[in-house]
Structure formats: structure tokens, C-alpha cells
Amino acid sequence: MAVTTIGAGAVKPKVSGDERMMRVGIVxxxxxxxxxxxxxxxxxxxxxxxxxxxxxxGLANYAEYFSTPALFxxxxxxxxxSVLATVITISFAFVYAYALTRSCxxxxxxxxxxxxxxxxxxxxxxxxxLVYFFGKQGIIKSWLFGESIYGxxxxxxxxxxxxxxxxxxxxxxxxxxTDARLYEAAAALRTSKIRTFFTVTLPxxxxxxxxxxxxxxxxxxxxxxxxxxxxxxxxxxxVDIYKQVIGQQNFEMGAVVSVVLLxxxxxSFTIDRIVQRRQVALLSARxxxxxxxxxxxxxxxxxxxxxxxxFVIVSIIVMAGYASFVQFWPYNLNLVLSNYDFDVxxxxxxxxxxxxxxxxxxxxxxxxxxxxxGAYLVEKGQGFKxxxxxxxxxxxxxxxxxxxxxxxxxxxxxxHPDNPFGFIYHTMAILVVVTIAHFYTVSxxxxxxxxxxxxxxxxxxxxxxxxxxxxxxxxxxxxVCMPSIINIAVYxxxxxxxxxxxxxxxxxxxxxxxxxxxxxxxDAGDIAPAAAMAMLIFATNAVLYSIYSLGTRGLQARTxxxxxx
Amino acid sequence: MTKKNMFGKLGTAAAVxxxxxxxxxxxxxxxxxxxxxxxxxxxxxxxxxxxxNEDHPDIKIKWVxxxxxxxxxxxxxxxxNPKADIIWGLAATSLMLLGNEGMLEAYAPKGVDKLDKKxxxxxxxxxxxxxxxxxxxxxxxxxxxKANNVPAPASWKDLxxxxxxxxxxxxxxxxSGTGFLDVSSWLQLFGEKGGWEYMDGLHQNIxxxxxxxxxxxxxxxxxxxxxxxxxxxxxxxxxxxxAPLDIIIPTEGxxxxxxxxxxxxxxxxxxxxxxxxxxxxxxxxxxxYNAGYAVVAMPGVAKPVKxxxxxxxxxxxxxxxxxAASNRKAILAEWQKRYDSKSEPKK
Numbered sequence: 001m002a003v004t005t006i007g008a009g010a011v012k013p014k015v016s017g018d019e020r021m022m023r024v025g026i027v028x029x030x031x032x033x034x035x036x037x038x039x040x041x042x043x044x045x046x047x048x049x050x051x052x053x054x055x056x057x058g059l060a061n062y063a064e065y066f067s068t069p070a071l072f073x074x075x076x077x078x079x080x081x082s083v084l085a086t087v088i089t090i091s092f093a094f095v096y097a098y099a100l101t102r103s104c105x106x107x108x109x110x111x112x113x114x115x116x117x118x119x120x121x122x123x124x125x126x127x128x129x130l131v132y133f134f135g136k137q138g139i140i141k142s143w144l145f146g147e148s149i150y151g152x153x154x155x156x157x158x159x160x161x162x163x164x165x166x167x168x169x170x171x172x173x174x175x176x177x178t179d180a181r182l183y184e185a186a187a188a189l190r191t192s193k194i195r196t197f198f199t200v201t202l203p204x205x206x207x208x209x210x211x212x213x214x215x216x217x218x219x220x221x222x223x224x225x226x227x228x229x230x231x232x233x234x235x236x237x238x239v240d241i242y243k244q245v246i247g248q249q250n251f252e253m254g255a256v257v258s259v260v261l262l263x264x265x266x267x268s269f270t271i272d273r274i275v276q277r278r279q280v281a282l283l284s285a286r287x288x289x290x291x292x293x294x295x296x297x298x299x300x301x302x303x304x305x306x307x308x309x310x311f312v313i314v315s316i317i318v319m320a321g322y323a324s325f326v327q328f329w330p331y332n333l334n335l336v337l338s339n340y341d342f343d344v345x346x347x348x349x350x351x352x353x354x355x356x357x358x359x360x361x362x363x364x365x366x367x368x369x370x371x372x373x374g375a376y377l378v379e380k381g382q383g384f385k386x387x388x389x390x391x392x393x394x395x396x397x398x399x400x401x402x403x404x405x406x407x408x409x410x411x412x413x414x415x416h417p418d419n420p421f422g423f424i425y426h427t428m429a430i431l432v433v434v435t436i437a438h439f440y441t442v443s444x445x446x447x448x449x450x451x452x453x454x455x456x457x458x459x460x461x462x463x464x465x466x467x468x469x470x471x472x473x474x475x476x477x478x479x480v481c482m483p484s485i486i487n488i489a490v491y492x493x494x495x496x497x498x499x500x501x502x503x504x505x506x507x508x509x510x511x512x513x514x515x516x517x518x519x520x521x522x523d524a525g526d527i528a529p530a531a532a533m534a535m536l537i538f539a540t541n542a543v544l545y546s547i548y549s550l551g552t553r554g555l556q557a558r559t560x561x562x563x564x565x
Numbered sequence: 566m567t568k569k570n571m572f573g574k575l576g577t578a579a580a581v582x583x584x585x586x587x588x589x590x591x592x593x594x595x596x597x598x599x600x601x602x603x604x605x606x607x608x609x610x611x612x613x614x615x616x617x618n619e620d621h622p623d624i625k626i627k628w629v630x631x632x633x634x635x636x637x638x639x640x641x642x643x644x645x646n647p648k649a650d651i652i653w654g655l656a657a658t659s660l661m662l663l664g665n666e667g668m669l670e671a672y673a674p675k676g677v678d679k680l681d682k683k684x685x686x687x688x689x690x691x692x693x694x695x696x697x698x699x700x701x702x703x704x705x706x707x708x709x710x711k712a713n714n715v716p717a718p719a720s721w722k723d724l725x726x727x728x729x730x731x732x733x734x735x736x737x738x739x740x741s742g743t744g745f746l747d748v749s750s751w752l753q754l755f756g757e758k759g760g761w762e763y764m765d766g767l768h769q770n771i772x773x774x775x776x777x778x779x780x781x782x783x784x785x786x787x788x789x790x791x792x793x794x795x796x797x798x799x800x801x802x803x804x805x806x807x808a809p810l811d812i813i814i815p816t817e818g819x820x821x822x823x824x825x826x827x828x829x830x831x832x833x834x835x836x837x838x839x840x841x842x843x844x845x846x847x848x849x850x851x852x853x854y855n856a857g858y859a860v861v862a863m864p865g866v867a868k869p870v871k872x873x874x875x876x877x878x879x880x881x882x883x884x885x886x887x888x889a890a891s892n893r894k895a896i897l898a899e900w901q902k903r904y905d906s907k908s909e910p911k912k
Contacts, residue, residue, distance in 0.1 A: 509627055
């Protein structure tokens with residue numbers, strides 16, 4: 001491959017040394033994604049065609065799967081709760097996002113902040129909270145009219161809470177990018193408000209809505225925390241994998257269920273990608289941003305609806321927090337700290353909390369450095385186009401891979417006796433690697449977006465001045481992109497703190513994690529301590545997030561001053 | 566400019582240093598560190614290790630704890646590449662199973678002759694030695710019982726009565742040792758056919774099966790269910806914490822199993838493992854077990870345990886462990902076929 005692609009600059013600079021380094025960099029990133037993603041997935045898929053001694057048996061495992069009603073019925077169950085939760089989440093999130101972008105409702109900042117709360121908590125937390133609301137001893141149990149919370153109802157409510165911010169953020173973005181001229185035209189033509197909504201607003205947000213639907217659907221379909229805690233005997237696919245692997249050590253069947261779980265996730269991911277690609281062409285350069293005008297009726301009703309949604313979100317967190325201090329629910333409601341005495345509970349004690357902090361910090365530091373550099377090489381690299389395209393594709397792929405599937409794949413791949421990387425099995429390192437791989441895509445896309453905003457002239461000028469690219473990278477690119485870099489680090493940290501699915505199969509006795517401890521304590525029936533640990537995770541993330549929000553304002557002012565004239 | 570440059574270099578150096586620190590030292594391991602697999606209740610592990618370290622401060626215990634079924638499955642899965650040095654506190658039926666697979670190191674701990682014969686493997690030298698007996702029991706929440714008009718059951722058969730529909734939770738025998746001893750005791754008490762018929766009836770009343778054996782009792786303690794099929798030790802602990810529980814020993818008799826100790830064949834820390842095995846049957850250890858368990862391996866040690874039902878010992882069935890161990894796999898498969906599809910919608 002001797003052909004060099006030239007950037008925006010017209011001169012062909014002599015950068016062969018740079019180019020070699022970049023190639024090495026791209027190969028290193030590529031190797032990481034190969035070892036951390038592709039090969040494990042391959043190991044998992046091939047396992048689904050083997051018996052427990054490793055002999056190839058074709059589709060026999062699948063035949064067994066589809067002839068066991070207790071197993072294949074979960075597909076139907078998973079689809080049911082996913083569709084229900086998606087419809088409800090999208091409806092609520094759309095109204096909420098509409099209020100934030102298109103109304104003059106007061107307290108928008110507060111509402112936006114509240115809507116983000118669920119992201120900071122593990123998905124186990126809403127489920128635990130629901131037990132205190134609607135369980136046999138729940139305070140508003142009667143609201144269910146005798147139905148049990150343990151089952152589809154609990155799963156759907158928990159998932160709506162947990163996926164709400166994801167949908168809301170996508171929809172806010174979709175509703176923000178619109179062209180005010182369309183509304184001016186509609187007003188000039190005396191189109192009614194309702195008609196305008198259906199002919200302008202909805203079509204404009206169409207791609208955002210579709211994208212949000214697929215994101216929420218995938219999240220619910222592959223989530224493990226909520227159904228594990230509140231699913232009762234209502235089996236879903238992700239819990240089946242856990243039961244097969246952890247409960248019965250039936251790895252082959254676990255692999256089969258993983259493949260079954262992977263298929264819809266991949267389909268939904270593919271459709272979402274296609275939709276995203278179309279979205280790009282929507283907004284022209286001449287578009288005028290829409291400024292919402294005050295409208296008493298709309299603003300008041302939006303305030304009421306958003307107020308109710310925000311109240312529910314806050315109550316769920318507050319309930320878990322309250323329950324975590326109650327001595328013995330429901331018979332002794334004294335407030336005590338004993339539920340935070342994790343050392344006498346299942347799940348790893350306080351060590352698991354410090355382990356989680358450590359793991360999250362490593363993931364944030366190493367992951368951000370790695371992913372941002374990777375995105376830089378893909379976006380700003382010269383030459384080696386094929387390599388860069390492959391990396392970009394590989395970087396998008398993790399979004400389609402459920403955490404449970406990734407975690408199980410790691411067992412098959414890294415615990416294989418012949419694997420030279422086997423030494424990282426049962427260490428903190430493998431937890432960091434799997435978490436980086438699991439959350440690669442969003443971080444990568446954030447970095448790419450930030451890098452796209454930078455004029456390629458920077459690289460061209462530096463190259464013509466014979467400044468090596470890594471100096472430009474370190475002195476110009478990194479400082480300019482600092483807000484996005486910190487954003488990525490915070491995203492990785494928060495997710496590393498809350499994730500259960502990817503690490504549940506991979507932790508070792510001395511690397512237990514807080515979110516896994518929540519799961520194990522709930523499993524042993526220690527629900528209040530589970531709530532306590534979940535709240536601890538939430539509080540840690542909330543503190544970090546507040547510092548981040550306040551800090552970025554200062555940072556923005558310092559490093560982004562150049563953006564202004 | 567220079568300042569920035571220096572910061573950059575420091576940053577790089579720090580990052581590299583941190584990364585190196587992360588990947589080295591993770592595998593570091595003291596020579597006298599024992600990896601101990603166990604199913605003992607989590608709240609007791611710290612105490613067990615501390616008591617042991619009073620006599621042997623040089624040996625550090627690294628616990629790997631999970632439910633009986635899971636620890637058993639984990640050991641079986643690691644058969645070719647064992648990670649455990651010794652097993653301290655796992656159901657004797659599970660250890661028999663592992664023994665049949667040739668995974669245990671036969672060893673007669675010092676003072677083994679002082680134990681009740683029932684608590685020692687018959688082979689010479691024995692592959693496992695018992696610690697204490699853990700006994701099935703029903704945890705009955707008196708407050709919820711009154712509120713829901715659900716009377717206290719007196720026998721296992723009572724639990725199949727329609728009045729208990731939806732009020733009973735029991736552990737899944739596939740993952741829980743307690744669940745398995747329940748199932749195996751019913752099969753012994755009521756016979757093969759009668760046992761499965763009994764469970765068919767019981768299944769109608771079960772609201773859910775849990776992964777762990779202590780969870781049903783903890784759920785009963787918290788009023789999430791009225792009746793939890795669990796074990797007496799757990800019930801006594803919850804009752805001590807103030808839960809409105811009655812611990813009921815059903816009249817037909819109760820299944821039980823021993824918690825036992827065995828050295829894993831191929832351990833690299835054989836000497837330390839033997840030290841722990843010796844200690845695990847000492848008088849001091851037996852007194853420690855007695856804090857929670859009414860029946861321990863060394864005769865004459867046991868004192869009554871608070872909140873433990875008095876008739877516990879006499880109600881323990883004449884448990885055929887060898888039968889239970891050799892039929893474990895078939896029983897569990899049959900159970901799963903019959904009851905593990907509670908997920909299907911109720912029409």
C-alpha cells in the first residue's frame with residue numbers, strides 16, 4: 001500500500017516516519033479489538049456447536065434448546081417486556097424531551113439533571129426500589145390491584161426508569177436540530193398547531209425516534225440487573241445465560257442462549273446504523289435554530305407532566321436510599337447504618353467497593369487514552385485507509401454485543417489453556433479490558449465527533465512545519481478536545497461502576513465488584529444491604545458527575561476560549 | 566510553554582508507571598496463602614478465619630464463597646486445573662461426589678478418632694471430615710400468617726394444602742444445597758414415587774424458587790413471603806435479629822447434611838492445607854461451629870443454640886448420604902424437567 005491519501009492541504013508532505021508510527025498505532029488498536037472482541041466472540045460461537053468435552057456436534061445444542069420449553073419460552077418473554085418497555089419509555093421520553101426543547105417551561109435545567117439520574121445507578125437499583133414500593137411489604141402495594149411485582153410488571157417499570165435518560169438524550173438532540181423556517185412557513189400558511197406537530201415536528205424527529213426505539217429496545221432486551229432482581233419466575237434470555245452458566249455450569253447452553261440474545265441485538269444495531277447514516281443529510285447549513293415561544297397552556301401542561309415524571313424518578317432513588325438505612329423492613333423502621341456493614345454480607349464486603357473504584361479509575365484512564373488515540377488515528381491518520389476503515393467498523397461493533405455475551409465469550413477465550421493471554425484471567429486487568437471493550441463504541445463516537453470539528457489544517461500546517469504528528473496531537477489536539485476527553489473518561493467511569501453484565505462471569509475472589517455485590521446480596525436475600533451498596537455506587541457517580549458538570553464550566557472557559565472571537 | 570511541556574512529560578511518565586503497576590503484582594501470592602472454597606454463610610467467614618489465625622497466623626485464608634450447588638459445579642468445572650487448595654464447609658454429599666471423581670486428597674487429620682463416626686468418611690484414610698450438621702426447617706412468619714390467614718404448618722404434607730397457595734418459597738435444588746437436601750429427604754421419607762407426587766403438589770403452592778438456600782428464610786423474615794423452606798440455622802439467626810419467625814421442624818422428620826472439609830488433590834500448598842484440615846476438627850473449631858449449629862462433629866461439645874427448635878436432633882432422618890450423592894445428578898435432572906419452567910404463563 002504505497003498510495004498516500006492527502007488531507008485538505010494541497011502539498012504532499014514528507015511524513016513517512018509519522019506514517020509508520022501511525023500504522024503501528026492502528027495495528028495496536030486493531031489487535032486490541034481483535035483480542036478483546038472478535039476472537040472471544042468467535043470462541044463463544046464455536047462453543048455453541050460443541051459438547052462439554054469440546055467435540056463438534058453441529059446444531060445439537062440448538063436442537064436441545066428449542067425442544068426445552070423452559071428455555072425457548074424466554075425468547076417470547078424477552079420480546080414482550082422489551083416491546084412494552086420501549087413503547088412506554090419512548091412515549092414518556094418524547095414528551096419530556098419536547099418540553100425541554102420546544103416549550104418555555106421553567107426549571108429546564110433541574111428537569112434535565114433529574115432525567116439523567118438513572119444513568120448514575122446500576123439497573124439493579126430501580127428493581128430493588130420497586131420491591132419496597134410494590135413487594136409483599138411494599139408501601140403502595142395496593143396500586144397493583146393484587147398483581148405481583150415479581151414478573152413482567154416489575155421488569156417493565158424498572159427498565160423504563162433505567163432506559164429513560166438514554167431515550168431522552170437522543171430525543172433532545174433530535175428535537176434540537178430543526179429548522180425554524182419550517183415552522184415559520186407553517187405559521188404563514190395558518191397550519192394548526194396539531195397539524196404542524198404531525199407534519200413538521202414528528203417527521204423532523206423521525207430518525208431520532210427510530211434511533212431511540214432501537215437503543216431502548218436493545219438495552220432492555222439485553223439487560224440483566226432488573227429481571228434478575230424482580231423477574232421472579234418470569235424467565236428472560238439474559239437471566240437464562242446466568243442460570244445456565246453460574247447455576248449449572250452448562251457453558252455450552254449458555255453459549256447457545258448468548259447467540260439467541262445476540263441476533264436481535266445485531267439486527268436492531270444494523271437498522272439503527274442505517275438510520276443514523278441518513279440523519280446526517282437532514283440539516284442544511286442555512287437552517288435557523290428554533291426558539292420556542294411562550295405559550296401558557298403548553299408550558300403549564302408540560303410542567304405538570306415533566307413534574308410527575310421527575311417526581312417518580314426521584315422517588316425511586318429516595319426509596320432505595322431510605323430502605324438502605326431501615327433496620328428491619330417492615331417490622332422495625334428505625335434508621336441505622338448496619339446495612340452498610342458489608343463485610344458480614346455475601347458479595348465481597350467493602351473491598352468490592354474499593355475494587356470497583358479502582359477498576360473504574362483504570363477503565364477511565366487507560367480506556368480514554370486508548371480510545372481517543374484510536375479515534376485520532378482513524379480520523380486524522382494519513383494513509384493505510386483500509387486499516388482505518390476496519391478499525392472504525394470494529395469500534396462501532398461493541399454496541400451490538402450484550403455485556404453478558406461479551407463476558408461469557410471472555411471465559412471461553414481467556415480461560416482456554418492454550419491462550420497466551422490467559423494470565424490476565426481472574427485479575428483486575430481482564431475486568432478493565434472487558435469494560436473498555438464493552439463501552440468502546442460510544443466513547444469512540446464521542447471522540448470522532450470532537451475530532452471532526454477540528455480543521456484538518458492543523459495537521460497539514462504542522463506536517464509542513466515538520467512537527468511530528470504526536471507533538472501536534474499532544475499540544476494541539478488533546479487540549480482542544482479536552483472537554484470531550486473528560487466526557488469520555490466520566491462516561492467510562494460511571495459505566496464501569498454500574499455494569500454487572502459484562503463482569504459477572506469474570507470477577508475473582510479478590511476482585512469482587514460493588515455492582516456484582518449488589519446482585520449477590522440480593523441473591524442471598526439481603527435486600528437492604530443490596531440497596532445500600534447500590535446507593536453507594538449511585539452516590540459515588542453523582543459526586544463525580546457534579547464535579548464534572550461544575551468543573552467543565554471552568555475548563556470550557558479556559559481551553560475553549562479560542563472558539564470565540 | 567516549558568511548564569506545559571513538563572506537565573506533558575510527567576503525565577506520560579505517570580501514565581506509564583500506573584499502567585505497569587496495574588499489570589504487575591496482580592498475581593503476587595504469599596507462599597502460605599490458602600485458597601479455600603466454602604459454602605459457609607458469609608457472615609461467619611471472617612470469624613472462622615480469625616479463629617484459625619489465632620493458632621496459625623502465618624497462613625492466610627483466601628475465601629471463595631457461593632451457594633453449595635455453585636461451589637460444587639465450580640469445583641467440577643475446574644477438575645483438570647483446580648484453583649482451590651482445600652474445601653472447608655461444603656455439603657458432605659457434594660464432597661462424596663467430588664471424591665468419586667477422584668478430586669480429593671485422602672488425609673486423616675490429627676485427632677480424627679475423636680469425632681463421631683457418622684461425621685467421618687468411612688474410607689481409610691478418609692477423604693473428608695465433618696464439621697456440623699445443617700438441618701432443614703420451615704421459617705414461618707407469624708405476623709404475615711395472621712394477616713393472610715395462613716396457619717402455621719406442622720408437617721411437610723401440610724404445605725401442599727390449598728391454603729398455602731402462593732405463600733411458599735423454596736430454594737432451587739440445582740443451585741442450593743439446602744434445596745437438594747429437602748428434595749432428597751422427601752424422596753427418602755415418602756419413597757421415590759410418593760416423593761415426586763409430594764413435590765408435584767408442593768409445586769402448585771410455590772410462588773418462586775430461589776437461587777440460594779438462605780433466601781427463602783430471609784424473605785420470610787422480611788415478610789416478602791409467609792413461609793420459606795430453608796434451614797434451622799438461618800431461621801435462628803434471623804429470629805435473633807428480631808424477625809417475627811417461628812422455626813418449624815416438620816413432624817415427618819427433616820433432611821440434613823453435614824458441612825465437611827476435604828483437601829483438593831494436586832494442591833501446591835499441601836502442608837498448609839493439612840494444617841487447616843487438622844484445625845478444622847479441633848475442639849476449638851467445633852466450639853466455634855456450635856455458635857450457630859446445634860449438632861457438631863465432636864461429641865460432647867454441643868450446647869443448645871438460642872432459637873433453635875428443641876426437637877431438631879430427634880427429627881433428623883436417617884439420611885442415606887451415599888444414595889443421595891450417587892443419585893444427585895438424576896434427581897436434579899428430573900426436578901428441572903418437572904418444575905423449572907414456572908416461567909410459562911398461567912392460563
